[in-house]
Amino acid sequence: MIAVVLRKRPAIVERLRTKSIWSSLAISSAYIVLYLALDRVSFIWGLRGIDVAPWNPPPGLTLTLLVVKGLRYIPAVGLAALLSDLLFRQAHIPLAAVLSCALILAAVYAGAATVLRRMLRLEMGLQRVRDVLLLILVTVVAAGAVSFGFVVTYVGAGIISWTSAPEAASRLWAADAIGPLVLTPALLVLLDRGRRGPAAMDGRDPPRHIETVAQLASIAGVLMLVFRFSEDYSVQLIYLLFLPVVWIATRRGLSGASWAVLAVQAGLMVAFNFEDKSPETVRSFQLLMFALATTGLLLGAAVREIRNTAGALADSENRLSVILDTARDGVLTIDALGRIESVNRAVEQLFAVPAQLLLNRNIHEFIDAKRLLEFLASMARAPASGLADRELHARRADGTLFPIELTVGRFGEPGKERYTLVIRDVFSRRQAEARARERQSELAHVSRLSLAWEMASGLAHELNQPLTAIAAYGRGCLWHLRQTPSARMKEGIEKMVQQAERAGDIISRLREFVQTGSTQRSLVAVETLIEDAVALVQIDAAQSKTEIEIRIASDLPLVRVDGIQIEQVLVNLMRNGMDAMVGSGARRRALTIEAKRTAERTIEITVADTGPGVVEEVAERLFEPFVTTKQHGMGLGLSISRSIIEAHDGRLKLIRHDGAGAAFTFELPVNETEVSGHEG
Numbered sequence: 172m173i174a175v176v177l178r179k180r181p182a183i184v185e186r187l188r189t190k191s192i193w194s195s196l197a198i199s200s201a202y203i204v205l206y207l208a209l210d211r212v213s214f215i216w217g218l219r220g221i222d223v224a225p226w227n228p229p230p231g232l233t234l235t236l237l238v239v240k241g242l243r244y245i246p247a248v249g250l251a252a253l254l255s256d257l258l259f260r261q262a263h264i265p266l267a268a269v270l271s272c273a274l275i276l277a278a279v280y281a282g283a284a285t286v287l288r289r290m291l292r293l294e295m296g297l298q299r300v301r302d303v304l305l306l307i308l309v310t311v312v313a314a315g316a317v318s319f320g321f322v323v324t325y326v327g328a329g330i331i332s333w334t335s336a337p338e339a340a341s342r343l344w345a346a347d348a349i350g351p352l353v354l355t356p357a358l359l360v361l362l363d364r365g366r367r368g369p370a371a372m373d374g375r376d377p378p379r380h381i382e383t384v385a386q387l388a389s390i391a392g393v394l395m396l397v398f399r400f401s402e403d404y405s406v407q408l409i410y411l412l413f414l415p416v417v418w419i420a421t422r423r424g425l426s427g428a429s430w431a432v433l434a435v436q437a438g439l440m441v442a443f444n445f446e447d448k449s450p451e452t453v454r455s456f457q458l459l460m461f462a463l464a465t466t467g468l469l470l471g472a473a474v475r476e477i478r479n480t481a482g483a484l485a486d487s488e489n490r491l492s493v494i495l496d497t498a499r500d501g502v503l504t505i506d507a508l509g510r511i512e513s514v515n516r517a518v519e520q521l522f523a524v525p526a527q528l529l530l531n532r533n534i535h536e537f538i539d540a541k542r543l544l545e546f547l548a549s550m551a552r553a554p555a556s557g558l559a560d561r562e563l564h565a566r567r568a569d570g571t572l573f574p575i576e577l578t579v580g581r582f583g584e585p586g587k588e589r590y591t592l593v594i595r596d597v598f599s600r601r602q603a604e605a606r607a608r609e610r611q612s613e614l615a616h617v618s619r620l621s622l623a624w625e626m627a628s629g630l631a632h633e634l635n636q637p638l639t640a641i642a643a644y645g646r647g648c649l650w651h652l653r654q655t656p657s658a659r660m661k662e663g664i665e666k667m668v669q670q671a672e673r674a675g676d677i678i679s680r681l682r683e684f685v686q687t688g689s690t691q692r693s694l695v696a697v698e699t700l701i702e703d704a705v706a707l708v709q710i711d712a713a714q715s716k717t718e719i720e721i722r723i724a725s726d727l728p729l730v731r732v733d734g735i736q737i738e739q740v741l742v743n744l745m746r747n748g749m750d751a752m753v754g755s756g757a758r759r760r761a762l763t764i765e766a767k768r769t770a771e772r773t774i775e776i777t778v779a780d781t782g783p784g785v786v787e788e789v790a791e792r793l794f795e796p797f798v799t800t801k802q803h804g805m806g807l808g809l810s811i812s813r814s815i816i817e818a819h820d821g822r823l824k825l826i827r828h829d830g831a832g833a834a835f836t837f838e839l840p841v842n843e844t845e846v847s848g849h850e851g
Contacts, residue, residue, distance in 0.1 A: 203254065207251065209232060210229045213440060226436055230347050231352070232358070238284045239295065239362060245281050252276045252277065264328065267328070275317060275320035287309055295359055299472065303425070307465055310355070311348050318339075342454065345458065352464040386418060386431070389414070390438060393411045394435070394439070394442060409459050412435055416435065420470040421474055423471070423474075429467075501521045501595070502517065504592070507587060508533075508544075509534045509544050511532050512589070518594065521596055538565050547590055551580060563577055565594065574601060693733075695737075696729055697723060697727045703734075704738045707742050717761065722763065723765075727766060728774075729842045730774055730839040732819055732840075733819070737839070740837070744812065752781060757781055765779070769838065771838075774838065775836055777836040819839060820840055
């Protein structure tokens with residue numbers, strides 16, 4: 172397939188090249204024919220047989236061709252000029268002079284087209300006054316250069332004398348300037364309309380046929396009036412032609428003005444063919460026609476530019492209106508006194524008031540704030556200070572208030588400032604935030620229920636210590652009761668009661684934590700927490716032959732905690748350490764409980780053992796539920812302990828897990844009142 176495309180490509184390129192050549196030949200032929208026809212029709216009388224007419228349309232056709240199609244048609248321009256001189260000139264002109272004139276015309280208008288297209292960036296459709304003015308200036312300069320070259324050539328060929336050269340140059344200059352001014356704008360506008368389609372019109376209204384007929388009739392009527400009188404009156408009455416041209420230019424813009432100027436010039440040419448006017452009269456008509464053409468074209472261009480600007484402004488306003496009406500936020504403008512000037516649809520919906528009833532009303536009626544205008548001015552002056560977006564309250568038509576977020580911008584001259592207000596109804600956002608908070612509370616409750624499931628699963632684990640103690644003391648009491656009553660039996664029963672009450676407290680605190688997520692905190696001494704926890708594991712320590720060492724720093728402040736829960740954490744950590752040392756068969760079994768103060772106003776408590784430590788694989792997931800190193804453990808103790816410490820704004824972590832044993836540490840918040848008292 173690729174090979175086929177490669178073979179076909181040269182053929183395709185050749186066909187396109189051939190088509191382009193035939194198209195260029197067709198355009199060149201049409202141009203030459205039209206050039207000769209216009210030259211023949213416009214030739215009225217000559218000076219010593221050379222072409223000196225009231226207007227010369229072929230240069231206008233030439234300039235249009237080179238501007239639109241480019242410089243590759245220069246040969247056609249030279250050929251057309253050569254044929255025109257050979258066919259239509261009455262005097263015998265040497266071939267060298269004819270060739271020289273053809274080259275001069277082609278070179279000058281090629282340069283003019285290059286200046287317009289590449290240097291001045293002329294728009295083909297002449298959309299601006301600048302384009303028309305540049306076209307007039309370049310045309311006048313080019314016509315002067317051509318006339319000067321022609322006259323020098325004619326003088327050199329002996330066709331005219333040096334005394335006749337100024338008259339011939341002025342007539343040639345006027346004719347060659349009027350021709351492009353009349354023909355080129357009309358052709359450029361016509362070609363631009365064909366390229367851009369029917370929508371490329373000066374006005375937005377459909378064609379007005381009756382008005383068009385009336386305008387053409389006015390031109391014809393003025394021409395008939397001008398040529399009915401003698402030469403003196405004709406020159407004076409020609410000023411009446413400005414009236415229909417100005418009328419058409421103001422109504423139709425450049426498009427109408429260019430065709431009106433062309434119609435006037437065509438009418439003058441027809442009249443000159445039937446009227447015997449002197450050269451002086453024709454020269455007067457030339458100057459007036461130049462003034463008429465420049466006036467009409469500039470006026471038409473100004474009207475077109477004004478209409479284009481007005482249309483662009485209307486389109487911009489329509490787009491802005493659509494954008495603002497589409498916006499969900501309310502956008503309104505007010506003057507320096509607070510009167511509402513414009514609103515979008517969202518403002519109508521916010522205040523429940525139609526737009527026509529909002530205009531010219533004061534903004535104080537709708538935004539509830541003291542010294543509102545001063546507040547808006549301060550917001551507009553200092554947007555970076557945090558005042559750019561403020562939440563206020565607005566008032567609907569029924570008097571109800573709703574929260575809004577306000578953004579302010581300022582425009583206009585000093586002393587005549589106006590403000591743009593962007594109003595966002597945040598009532599829905601606040602409702603969403605409230606729903607989010609409720610949802611978050613529900614999720615927290617679900618989380619507590621999930622935690623309760625973990626705690627309920629480990630409830631037997633947590634209550635095993637006090638219940639085991641109760642059973643042990645009960646068995647001891649039974650043994651003593653079988654012997655003789657003594658004081659030791661009373662002590663044992665009291666301890667049974669304490670442990671039973673402790674079990675009840677644990678269950679009660681667990682129920683409250685699950686229902687509300689709160690704990691019963693009170694000021695407790697760190698020594699008391701540690702000593703009570705150690706007392707709970709004394710029996711286990713004696714059975715496992717474990718030594719317990721307590722290191723408590725002096726002058727530790729009180730901590731605000733739930734004592735029962737913290738004791739359970741300590742008991743769980745100590746039991747885990749004893750189980751690890753017994754399970755590994757450690758020769759020296761020792762537990763160290765250390766409490767000290769940190770720089771962050773917390774009390775750090777550490778429980779360390781002399782067991783085998785924690786392997787790396789287990790240490791990474793040690794605090795996850797159901798992760799354990801015990802043969803019969805459930806893996807819930809550390810997970811529950813971590814939850815309790817986190818509820819106290821602390822963190823439980825493993826700080827040493829090598830062969831020297833394991834150490835767990837957590838921090839408890841210090842009572843702020845006591846800290847302040849110590850610092851004072």
